[in-house]
Amino acid sequence: MSASPRAENALLEVADLNVVLDSPARRLHPVDGVDFSIAAGETFALLGESGCGKSMTALALTRLLPESGRIHAGQVRLGGDDLLGLSEAGMRAVRGGRIGMVFQEPATSLNPVMTVGDQIGEVLAQHRGLEGAARQAEVVRLLAAVGIPDAARRAADYPFQFSGGMKQRVMIAMALAGEPELLIADEPTTALDVTIQAQVLDLLARLQAERGMGMLLITHDLGVVARSADQVGVMYAGQLVETGARDDFFRAPLHPYSRKLFAALPSGAQRGGPLEAPEGSVPVLDGDFPGCRFVERCPLAFDRCDDEAPDWASVGAQRVRCHLYEGVSIPRALETREANYAAAVARKQQAPVLEVRDLKVHFPVRKGVLKRVVGQVRAVDGVSFSLVPGRTLALVGESGCGKTTVGKALLQLIQPTAGEVFFDGENMVGQPQKALVEMRKAVQMVFQDPFASLNPRMRIGDIIEEGMASLGVGDSAEARSRRVDALLERMGLQAAMRWRYPHEFSGGQRQRIAIARALAVSPRVLVCDEPTSALDVSVQAQLLNLMRELQQEQGLAYLFVTHNLGVVDYLADEVAVMYLGRIVEYGAVEQVLAAPAHPYTRLLLAAVPKADGEGGAGGGAAASAGEISKPEVELPSPLKPPAGCHFHPRCPQATDICRVTYPTPTVSHSGHAVSCHWPLQRL
Numbered sequence: 001m002s003a004s005p006r007a008e009n010a011l012l013e014v015a016d017l018n019v020v021l022d023s024p025a026r027r028l029h030p031v032d033g034v035d036f037s038i039a040a041g042e043t044f045a046l047l048g049e050s051g052c053g054k055s056m057t058a059l060a061l062t063r064l065l066p067e068s069g070r071i072h073a074g075q076v077r078l079g080g081d082d083l084l085g086l087s088e089a090g091m092r093a094v095r096g097g098r099i100g101m102v103f104q105e106p107a108t109s110l111n112p113v114m115t116v117g118d119q120i121g122e123v124l125a126q127h128r129g130l131e132g133a134a135r136q137a138e139v140v141r142l143l144a145a146v147g148i149p150d151a152a153r154r155a156a157d158y159p160f161q162f163s164g165g166m167k168q169r170v171m172i173a174m175a176l177a178g179e180p181e182l183l184i185a186d187e188p189t190t191a192l193d194v195t196i197q198a199q200v201l202d203l204l205a206r207l208q209a210e211r212g213m214g215m216l217l218i219t220h221d222l223g224v225v226a227r228s229a230d231q232v233g234v235m236y237a238g239q240l241v242e243t244g245a246r247d248d249f250f251r252a253p254l255h256p257y258s259r260k261l262f263a264a265l266p267s268g269a270q271r272g273g274p275l276e277a278p279e280g281s282v283p284v285l286d287g288d289f290p291g292c293r294f295v296e297r298c299p300l301a302f303d304r305c306d307d308e309a310p311d312w313a314s315v316g317a318q319r320v321r322c323h324l325y326e327g328v329s330i331p332r333a334l335e336t337r338e339a340n341y342a343a344a345v346a347r348k349q350q351a352p353v354l355e356v357r358d359l360k361v362h363f364p365v366r367k368g369v370l371k372r373v374v375g376q377v378r379a380v381d382g383v384s385f386s387l388v389p390g391r392t393l394a395l396v397g398e399s400g401c402g403k404t405t406v407g408k409a410l411l412q413l414i415q416p417t418a419g420e421v422f423f424d425g426e427n428m429v430g431q432p433q434k435a436l437v438e439m440r441k442a443v444q445m446v447f448q449d450p451f452a453s454l455n456p457r458m459r460i461g462d463i464i465e466e467g468m469a470s471l472g473v474g475d476s477a478e479a480r481s482r483r484v485d486a487l488l489e490r491m492g493l494q495a496a497m498r499w500r501y502p503h504e505f506s507g508g509q510r511q512r513i514a515i516a517r518a519l520a521v522s523p524r525v526l527v528c529d530e531p532t533s534a535l536d537v538s539v540q541a542q543l544l545n546l547m548r549e550l551q552q553e554q555g556l557a558y559l560f561v562t563h564n565l566g567v568v569d570y571l572a573d574e575v576a577v578m579y580l581g582r583i584v585e586y587g588a589v590e591q592v593l594a595a596p597a598h599p600y601t602r603l604l605l606a607a608v609p610k611a612d613g614e615g616g617a618g619g620g621a622a623a624s625a626g627e628i629s630k631p632e633v634e635l636p637s638p639l640k641p642p643a644g645c646h647f648h649p650r651c652p653q654a655t656d657i658c659r660v661t662y663p664t665p666t667v668s669h670s671g672h673a674v675s676c677h678w679p680l681q682r683l
Helices: 054-061 088-094 116-128 132-145 164-177 194-211 222-228 246-251 256-263 303-307 403-410 433-442 460-471 477-490 495-499 507-519 537-554 565-571 589-594 599-606 620-625 656-660
Strands: 012-022 027-038 043-047 069-078 099-102 182-186 214-218 231-236 239-245 312-315 318-321 354-367 372-387 392-396 418-423 443-446 525-529 557-561 574-579 582-588
Touching: 012 054, 027 043, 027 054, 027 214, 027 231, 027 239, 043 054, 043 222, 054 069, 054 182, 054 214, 099 164, 116 132, 116 164, 132 164, 164 182, 164 194, 194 214, 194 222, 194 599, 214 222, 222 246, 231 246, 231 256, 239 246, 239 256, 256 537, 354 403, 372 403, 372 557, 372 582, 392 403, 392 565, 403 443, 403 525, 403 557, 418 433, 433 443, 443 507, 460 477, 460 495, 460 507, 477 495, 477 507, 507 525, 507 537, 537 565, 557 565, 565 589, 574 589, 574 599, 582 589, 582 599
Parallel strands: 043 214, 043 231, 099 182, 182 214, 392 557, 392 574, 443 525, 525 557
Antiparallel strands: 012 027, 012 069, 231 239, 239 318, 312 318, 354 372, 354 418, 574 582
């Protein structure tokens, strides 16, 4: 029975698609009999964990498989044309023209020696025939459309001069440059903060309405699916296991795996307890599966699931690959395991392990033959906070506000311009490298881009073990090896994967490896720069459970840089909201998220997409009050921040004093602080 009964008048038709990856040791089947269709103007969302075959499906549609990969069987038709029958020259005309693609990792997809304007211009010349001033004007228009401030100037910049979120926006502009009939978006909003995410999703929706463009949206964010998708397909271990309309899927997800994805979503309601993450990981796709591929992780499995692969069953307009919907069966008894998930006893007030006072990081802007300094980019402009053992401080804000720079400046990977960073009471700013060794043993960082932070020439077991060996962690090589295996298992990977190289893993799996490396040396502080941004919800839940357990057991302090406010609500104790290099609101997470005082905080909350199937964005107090609407004014450049309150050009409550004077912080008796002349809540 086909999973795609809507093939009539479809823009894209995929039938029985099978992909094989050959190697001397084994043969993998990452895509194994996938069927779906996408109509013009429709968005089909593909959900699933890292390693389940989502990205490989997208690469197969455009015939961009790795060298060891080949399409073993199936059909792919775009507007009735057989893409698998085209010559390579014919496919080059399709890629970037009729099909645009946004890849998962923009840092590895952009040419580092070409300006972003030239890279977008190549697409415009190849597929639209634009040259000269017309091409340059279109480049600027596309960059502005995806939220790049000062687009005319930034078009002359190189990829390394952009943050991770801004590089993703450049990739989206490049994909849209050819005015495609079909856009394949592989995690297009993963690296974006919530406000830019909302703008990008609105932009894609508008372009679909104008052009009738179809979209294959690959994502792990159920909120993005709720906001943008028309049809949903859930993928597991190389197969689609559930398909249906968005509203039906969110109203009643059918497959046990789909229900686990919803249960794994973090929120404040689950604070202090574990998230319901599915145990284990996606099985290795190197053999035959006699039964259901989800059987080892399914809490509802019964004997038939072991021996017989389920066929498609229809439940109304939804389709599901599960024996539960073929008749009445007796579920297998669940295995129970003892686990202590009781909330940790409140810790006594402790001295901060790290304390930051008035930290500033300014980057000089040089021009001319003599490279004279003509300005300063105020990436961090007077930030203060402390990290206490056993507690988590979340640092939130839009891309480019300085969050990542704060984390790097703590470790002096970037030299602070001014301010103090105290480690166990000693100021580390300006100290020689030898004096920083002890701090760097105790403070580890998980970087935003896992591919760039992992040595491509080392096996991942050696990558994880390298830090332990250099810092003297572990009694012997055997003990370190056992710890590597245990960390990989806790990260949802397999110990046998230690012999693979980084390029053999998906983006989400590489992020787990980077986290395992940081945890390997038993640090006291973890600086986590978007550690869950590349993870699907089930692996994210596993990671958050692990981080919460480690914090309770070892008293770790976390600085958690993120744009996922659901994660903040679940994991953080305090939250600092950052805008253009400064903290504009700070306080306990319950206070800030339930009663945000700064207009910018309410803007962030209002932009969060909800996983409720209603297709709109919203969040808590901000959404219900309706006082803050998404502004048309883009994020100002930190090179020339606005006078007065930096947020006033985007604030609906701004008055004359906001335009001339930066507000001093107002602090309540509970420690809730806000820098605003007219806070929205009385502190």
